[in-house]
Amino acid sequence: MRTSRTAVRYTLLVVLGLVFISPLVFMLITSLKTRGDATGFPPSWIPNPFSTQAYESILSAPGTPVLRWFANSLVAALANAALVVVTAALAAYALARMEFRGRNLVFGLIIATLFVPPVILVIPNYLIVGELGWLNTLAAVIIPTAASAFGVFFLRQFFLAIPEELEEAARLDGASPLQIFVRVVLPLSRPALATLALLALLANWNDFLWPVYVLFSPEMQTLPAGLSTLQSANAVRYDLLMAGAVIASVPVLVLFVFLQRFIIEGVSRSGLKG
Amino acid sequence: MRTTPVVAPGDAVSTADAVDRGPRTPRRGVAKHGKATPWLFLSPYLLLFGAFVILPIVLGGWISLHRWDYTLPGRPFVGLDNYQALFDPGSTIYQTFWSSMRATGIFTVASVPLLLVLPLLVALVMNQRFPGRNLFRAVYFAPYVLGVAVVAVVWRYLLDANIGLINYYAGLLGLPDGTAWTTSTPAAWVALVGVTVWWTLGYNSVIYLAALQDIPRELYEAARVDGASAWQQFVNVTLPGLRPVLAFVTMITIIASANMFGQSYLITQGGPGRETRTAIYQIAETGLRNFQMGSAAAMSYVLTLALMVLSVGIFWLFRERKG
Numbered sequence: 001m002r003t004s005r006t007a008v009r010y011t012l013l014v015v016l017g018l019v020f021i022s023p024l025v026f027m028l029i030t031s032l033k034t035r036g037d038a039t040g041f042p043p044s045w046i047p048n049p050f051s052t053q054a055y056e057s058i059l060s061a062p063g064t065p066v067l068r069w070f071a072n073s074l075v076a077a078l079a080n081a082a083l084v085v086v087t088a089a090l091a092a093y094a095l096a097r098m099e100f101r102g103r104n105l106v107f108g109l110i111i112a113t114l115f116v117p118p119v120i121l122v123i124p125n126y127l128i129v130g131e132l133g134w135l136n137t138l139a140a141v142i143i144p145t146a147a148s149a150f151g152v153f154f155l156r157q158f159f160l161a162i163p164e165e166l167e168e169a170a171r172l173d174g175a176s177p178l179q180i181f182v183r184v185v186l187p188l189s190r191p192a193l194a195t196l197a198l199l200a201l202l203a204n205w206n207d208f209l210w211p212v213y214v215l216f217s218p219e220m221q222t223l224p225a226g227l228s229t230l231q232s233a234n235a236v237r238y239d240l241l242m243a244g245a246v247i248a249s250v251p252v253l254v255l256f257v258f259l260q261r262f263i264i265e266g267v268s269r270s271g272l273k274g
Numbered sequence: 275m276r277t278t279p280v281v282a283p284g285d286a287v288s289t290a291d292a293v294d295r296g297p298r299t300p301r302r303g304v305a306k307h308g309k310a311t312p313w314l315f316l317s318p319y320l321l322l323f324g325a326f327v328i329l330p331i332v333l334g335g336w337i338s339l340h341r342w343d344y345t346l347p348g349r350p351f352v353g354l355d356n357y358q359a360l361f362d363p364g365s366t367i368y369q370t371f372w373s374s375m376r377a378t379g380i381f382t383v384a385s386v387p388l389l390l391v392l393p394l395l396v397a398l399v400m401n402q403r404f405p406g407r408n409l410f411r412a413v414y415f416a417p418y419v420l421g422v423a424v425v426a427v428v429w430r431y432l433l434d435a436n437i438g439l440i441n442y443y444a445g446l447l448g449l450p451d452g453t454a455w456t457t458s459t460p461a462a463w464v465a466l467v468g469v470t471v472w473w474t475l476g477y478n479s480v481i482y483l484a485a486l487q488d489i490p491r492e493l494y495e496a497a498r499v500d501g502a503s504a505w506q507q508f509v510n511v512t513l514p515g516l517r518p519v520l521a522f523v524t525m526i527t528i529i530a531s532a533n534m535f536g537q538s539y540l541i542t543q544g545g546p547g548r549e550t551r552t553a554i555y556q557i558a559e560t561g562l563r564n565f566q567m568g569s570a571a572a573m574s575y576v577l578t579l580a581l582m583v584l585s586v587g588i589f590w591l592f593r594e595r596k597g
Contacts, residue, residue, distance in 0.1 A: 009404065016396070017413045020472070024416070026439060027428045041437045083322075091319035098312040106316065113327055115585060117529050119554045120578045123561040123571045124330035124337060130344075147322035177307045177315070206421025208536040209554070213562040224423030228540060231427060238431045245424045256419045260412050263419065267477060268484030 024249070031055070031242040038239035054243035063233055066247060068219050069226035072138060074251075076222055077204040079142045084200040085193055088151030093181050095152065096159035097167070107156075114149045122209070129214060140214040141222060145204065151196050154269060158192040159185060195266035198259055205252055223248040338572040344565035356572035367560075371573055373548055374556035377538075378577070381552060382531040385467045389527045390520075392471060393478035398512075400479065401486040411483070415476030422473070422536030429469045430456065430541050459549050462542050466550060469537055474530070478523055482516070489515035521592040525585055532581055553577050 026045070030038050031054050033047040038054075058066050094100075095107050125144050126135075134140040162185065170180045186193070211225040218229055223244075230244045256263060338356050340349045359365040400411055417425060432439045433455035445451030455465040489512065497507045513520075535554050538544055544551030551559075553573065561570025 006404075009399070013399070013410050017410060020413050020417060023428055023432055023472075026432070030431070039437055042442055043437060043439050087319040087322060090315045094312040094315035098307055098315070100309070100312040103312070106320075110323065115525065115529070116327075116331070117533060117578050117581050119533055119557060119574045120334055121327065121330045122554075122558060123567050123574060124333040125326055126562055127333065127337070127567065128325065128330060143322065144326040147319060147327055152319065171306070177311050181315075202419055206423070208422050209558060212539070213558055224421055227423045227427050231430070231540060236434075238434075241427050241431065245427050248424050249420050252419045252421070253416070256412075256416060260415070264411065264415060264480050268480045270481065
């Protein structure tokens with residue numbers, strides 16, 4: 001009885017697992033096929049022959065500078081994550097530990113924007129970014145999305161859980177609020193900071209709508225916007241499209257495999273409100 | 275020590291401030307910080323927050339009152355004309371806008387129940403202890419880290435009517451093998467909803483799972499002692515324990531579904547015709563391709579208002595059943 005229940009459970013889990021994994025495996029396999037093999041029918045799970053043609057051809061095509069997209073994505077995601085963590089940590093510390101008039105108002109306003117649908121920001125932010133001269137530059141995908149309400153909420157919760165005595169001791173030794181923040185609070189908060197940085201990195205690396213519209217020349221695009229360009233240029237060249245998709249996936253999948261604890265932890269925390 | 279409750283803007287803030295104004299005795303005679311210090315810490319965040327969150331919300335309203343064409347020099351004030359056009363069946367924009375709202379509505383109604391229930395089932399299974407649990411959790415979550423562009427490009431291929439894996443396996447199982455997943459409705463809706471479930475199931479599951487693990491085991495034990503069946507335990511212990519998280523997940527899932535863009539943009543290109551072109555897709559095209567920003571801003575206000583009404587309704591629904 002007990003063993004058969006276990007068998008049923010594992011069968012279900014494995015079947016479900018295959019549903020989630022096999023499209024990714026098939027993406028990788030197709031990227032290693034030749035042009036004809038990729039559009040052959042019936043679709044096969046083994047490339048015949050194995051070929052790196054698709055990668056060679058998208059890496060050398062002038063209209064689709066994949067390496068440039070990769071570099072753009074990397075710069076944008078790292079810069080955005082750094083900006084998110086620094087600004088959110090400073091703000092969260094003030095909101096968690098300092099007493100000042102208007103604190104509840106500021107915090108309430110930030111939390112309220114967690115529930116503002118992003119669609120309302122698209123048109124006016126395009127104008128603001130245009131006024132700043134940032135259209136078609138990486139600044140457009142680094143800076144406007146850096147004010148993370150989730151980041152402030154998440155880090156404030158974490159700071160509130162740190163025993164105040166440690167900061168009190170540093171204060172008695174004559175440390176300034178900034179020194180206390182940098183030398184006492186930040187080192188204790190490494191896991192939370194890493195989690196927030198990773199979530200920001202992923203969100204920026206994967207962002208789609210905004211880059212599609214604000215980065216219009218091919219050499220300025222990030223990978224997701226580039227994939228869209230690649231798709232419009234090669235509608236049914238699935239070998240090329242899957243190679244592009246693999247290039248866009250590998251960095252985040254590697255991050256996920258090694259740091260999944262932080263990522264899953266961060267996501268699961270986002271539900272524990274109030 | 276004072277705890278800071280989460281407050282809505284304008285809600286009970288004045289009383290909290292009144293408390294702040296009272297004389298404070300610095301602990302152990304050491305001043306905690308100067309008056310400007312909290313604002314210095316807040317300023318980098320508030321600069322970004324003000325410029326790219328608060329200002330746009332206000333500016334959007336201002337733009338929506340103008341015939342604001344990015345490519346033309348004059349931006350005449352037109353009052354509520356942009357809104358009137360959206361509600362005037364005789365105007366050209368009426369058809370375009372409401373067909374996109376309809377697409378958003380169809381997608382939201384079809385996807386949200388699945389995105390609430392399926393992840394809960396997965397989380398309930400994952401909440402039991404068994405070897406390999408973390409591995410399965412990671413596998414189910416993996417698509418979410420990929421982002422919509424990769425997901426949509428891959429599924430555009432799998433859903434290809436002629437050479438895609440989906441139709442191939444459907445044929446092997448004796449099902450219709452020529453479904454035009456990306457160029458006909460309702461198949462396109464099935465495809466868009468299915469891809470979205472595949473992509474985001476793990477996200478909601480992880481949130482549910484964390485909440486399930488917070489429900490005290492003693493409650494289940496007490497229910498079992500009282501002779502409650504598994505179903506009764508679910509209804510009387512699990513669901514009440516999940517209520518706050520359920521409310522939160524419902525809200526974020528509706529907002530996410532109502533902002534669906536990438537799947538439609540890359541898998542169906544909004545087609546057939548404009549049937550799967552969602553409201554946010556239409557807003558982006560109207561405002562950022564055709565540069566009719568006044569009209570697009572009015573559309574985003576109408577969509578946002580609709581979503582806020584919906585959110586209030588959901589909060590009310592989850593409140594009412596309390597106690």
